[in-house]
Amino acid sequence: MNKGLGKFFTKKILKLITLLVALCIITFALMELSPIDPVTAYVGASTKVSAEQRALIAEHWGLNQPALVRFWSWFKSIISGDWGTSMIYRRPVLEVIGQKFLSSIWLMGISWMLSGVIGFVLGIISGAKEGKLIDKIIRGYCYILMSTPTFWLGILFIMVFSVSLGWFPVALSVPIGVVSSQVSLVERIQHIILPALTLSVISISSMCMYTREKVLEIMKSDYILFAKARGEKTSKIVLNHVLKNVSLPAITLQFLSFSELFGGTIFVEQVFSYPGLGQATVSAGLKGDLPLLMGIAIISLVFVYSGNIIADLLYRVVDPRIREGREL
Incomplete structure (x- = not known):
């Protein structure tokens, strides 16, 4: 068990390192090919900045050096723990990412929980009631939302719940003109409800449809047909047989x-x-x-990769056959 886990984590770490290096190279190359001039973006549309001042700004940020030199300098710096300074926020990249990630993690966490729980429950109901009215309603909801752009749904929610009804703030994470330390918990919740709802509503459909397909497969299996032949109710079959077999792929x-x-x-x-x-x-x-974009790319890759590792570990814990008979 310990030896298997050690081999598992070694392979995952080596793969993560390879992905990180590839991601850094690709991100840097795409930024180099981008038509955006960092110096122009830095000074804005001001015409008062002379060519000499632009050259000094480029020298300050190291933009006057060849691309390979800049990439190698950044790569050595990040390995040593220095992620550089953001040109937009004029602060260390790690400090900016830490502050922004703390705000996003609440939004993503709430949305992730809502979409998982609601999508799983709706998928169970839809699969257990195949062909009935409730199944058609749930499937119709999923099909519509699968083709709905996230930004369009967010704008719709703002128009309905913020502008028309006035139930929630239009934007931002705190009230305008209020110091962050003085914002109450209720005000923070009011500002996060609509963004979290928008993000979760779209994600519910994929979880629901996936769970529904798994439920239909299980409901057509021999042991479920035998349970029905013995006169077991659908609700009892779902609780005793379906939930256990569907939970693992859903997780x-x-x-x-x-x-x-x-x-x-x-x-x-x-x-x-x-x-x-x-x-x-x-x-x-x-x-x-x-510097900021490269830092965010690294953090986002680690974040997504962590989800994959957790999923693999849960497989090993929930299903012992994976530990014994299949190498991850």
Whole structure:
């Protein structure tokens, strides 16, 4: 068991290192090919900045050096623990990421829990009631939301719940003009409800449809048909047989959805002007803030990869056959 886990983690760590190096190279290359001029983005549209001043700014940020020299300098720096300074926020990259990630983790965490629980329950109900009205309603809901853009749904929610009904704030994570330390818990919850709801509603459909398909497979198995022949009720069959067999693939799918969760967060934070990691990613890309963008790329990869590792570990814990008969 310990030897197997050791081999498992060694392979995962080596794969993570390989992915990180490849990601850094690809991200840097794409930024180099981008038409965005970091110096112009840094000074803005001001015409008062002379060519000499632009050259000094480029020298200060190391933008006057060849691409390979800049990449190698950044790579050595990040290995030593120095992630550089953000050109947008004028602060260390790790400090900016830590602050933004703390805001986003609440949004992603709430959405992840809601989408997982609600999607799983709806999938169980839809699969157990195949062909009935409730099944058609749930499937219709899923099909519609699967083709609905996240940003469009966010705008719709703002129009209905913020502008028309006035139930929730339009944007931001705290009230305007209020110091963050003075914001109450109720106010923070009011600001996070709509973004979290937008992010979770879209994700519910994939979990629901996946769970439904697994339930249908199980309901057509021989031991379920035998249980029905003995006169067991559908509710008892679901509780005693279906839940146990569906939970494992559902848990795996939920942890594997970290990439979709992070991608959806970028759109949601843009729509709601939510000051999280997703909004910082867009700003860094549009303004050529290479140190910040590279740092966010690394953090996002580690975040998504962690979800995959947790899913694999849960497989090993829940299903002993994986530990004994299959090498991860």
